[in-house]
Amino acid sequence: MGENAIEIEGLTKTYAASGSQPPKQALKGVDLAIPAGAIFGLLGPNGAGKSTLINILAGLVLKSSGKVRIWGFDQDVNPRQSRAAIGVMPQELNIDPFFTPRAALEVQAGLYGVPKSQRITDRILKAIGLEDKADAYARNLSGGMRRRLLLGKALVHRPQVLVLDEPTAGVDIELRQMLWTNIRRLNEEQGTTIILTTHYLEEAEQMCGEIAIINHGEVIARDSTAALIGRMDAKTLVIHPEDPVGTPPAMPPGVETCTRRDGALCFTYRRSQIATGAVIEAVRSAGITIRDIATEEPNLEDVFVELTSSRGAA
Numbered sequence: 001m002g003e004n005a006i007e008i009e010g011l012t013k014t015y016a017a018s019g020s021q022p023p024k025q026a027l028k029g030v031d032l033a034i035p036a037g038a039i040f041g042l043l044g045p046n047g048a049g050k051s052t053l054i055n056i057l058a059g060l061v062l063k064s065s066g067k068v069r070i071w072g073f074d075q076d077v078n079p080r081q082s083r084a085a086i087g088v089m090p091q092e093l094n095i096d097p098f099f100t101p102r103a104a105l106e107v108q109a110g111l112y113g114v115p116k117s118q119r120i121t122d123r124i125l126k127a128i129g130l131e132d133k134a135d136a137y138a139r140n141l142s143g144g145m146r147r148r149l150l151l152g153k154a155l156v157h158r159p160q161v162l163v164l165d166e167p168t169a170g171v172d173i174e175l176r177q178m179l180w181t182n183i184r185r186l187n188e189e190q191g192t193t194i195i196l197t198t199h200y201l202e203e204a205e206q207m208c209g210e211i212a213i214i215n216h217g218e219v220i221a222r223d224s225t226a227a228l229i230g231r232m233d234a235k236t237l238v239i240h241p242e243d244p245v246g247t248p249p250a251m252p253p254g255v256e257t258c259t260r261r262d263g264a265l266c267f268t269y270r271r272s273q274i275a276t277g278a279v280i281e282a283v284r285s286a287g288i289t290i291r292d293i294a295t296e297e298p299n300l301e302d303v304f305v306e307l308t309s310s311r312g313a314a
């Protein structure tokens with residue numbers, strides 16, 4: 001195994017035409033390397049191609065062309081090994097209602113050819129907090145419990161790479177925290193590489209060390225989360241004046257000024273072009289006494305919006 005858990009080169013996928021629907025090119029030549037041990041975020045607007053990419057990794061969708069290596073195994077050359085190295089928690093709650101969690105995990109382990117003596121069913125039930133429900137029918141489980149069971153099913157063969165497709169979509173905060181605690185633990189204690197898609201950019205910002213942004217079937221950015229956010233040039237300075245200010249002070253060109261409802265003055269400008277000191281100086285020169293001062297840095301949401309909105313529609 002090299003340093004990368006996943007290596008993707010020139011990956012394309014075109015879904016065939018069906019009925020009145022024309023063929024759809026969902027992936028247009030994706031190159032992507034995901035380092036072993038990472039918590040890696042795959043972000044993009046609806047329809048960008050994230051699920052297609054994940055489903056190809058999982059062996060659920062056939063690629064049209066390109067190379068995929070999972071844990072060093074080429075999907076075309078070593079399909080069995082590459083499949084054994086990856087576990088996928090899908091988006092849909094596709095659980096057989098007549099299986100109990102214990103049975104569902106056992107069946108899944110059987111599908112992966114895990115011998116009975118090597119199964120870790122009890123350990124997984126405990127990790128996902130379903131010990132109490134181990135023998136209840138799945139149809140009696142809450143949505144949150146089913147989701148945890150899906151995570152459990154992805155773990156039966158102890159994969160080195162765990163892929164999570166929107167793991168926390170529509171789940172309450174408590175369950176979200178629990179899922180993340182589980183996932184972080186897997187990453188820290190077992191060194192499992194985690195790849196996830198999420199619509200919660202704040203969550204991606206907190207969880208993922210590295211991120212790829214995919215749009216219209218192409219990777220349009222791939223960097224550490226910090227570096228991606230660092231690319232954004234915008235900065236906002238928020239100044240709370242000692243006394244209410246009627247007319248905002250004159251500013252150097254390129255500074256946008258607004259007054260917030262609480263009376264704070266805010267100034268937005270490009271860090272690369274205007275020094276914060278110059279903005280503060282302009283405020284002081286206008287005779288304003290500053291009570292408090294704060295800056296607002298861009299976040300992942302700003303990066304995402306800027307990158308994905310600049311390319312237009314498909």
Ligand SMILES: Nc1ncnc2c1ncn2[C@@H]1O[C@H](COP(=O)(O)OP(=O)(O)OP(=O)(O)O)[C@@H](O)[C@H]1O
Pocket residue numbers: 015016024025026044045046047048049050051052053
């Ligand atoms: N089975 C299919 N047949 C035809 N087109 C498909 C199929 N699956 C996906 N597509 C199309 O391929 C494109 C990419 O879809 P995909 O589901 O990969 O996007 P996504 O980024 O996962 O979106 P979402 O966030 O909504 O899940 C979309 O235009 C979608 O309509």
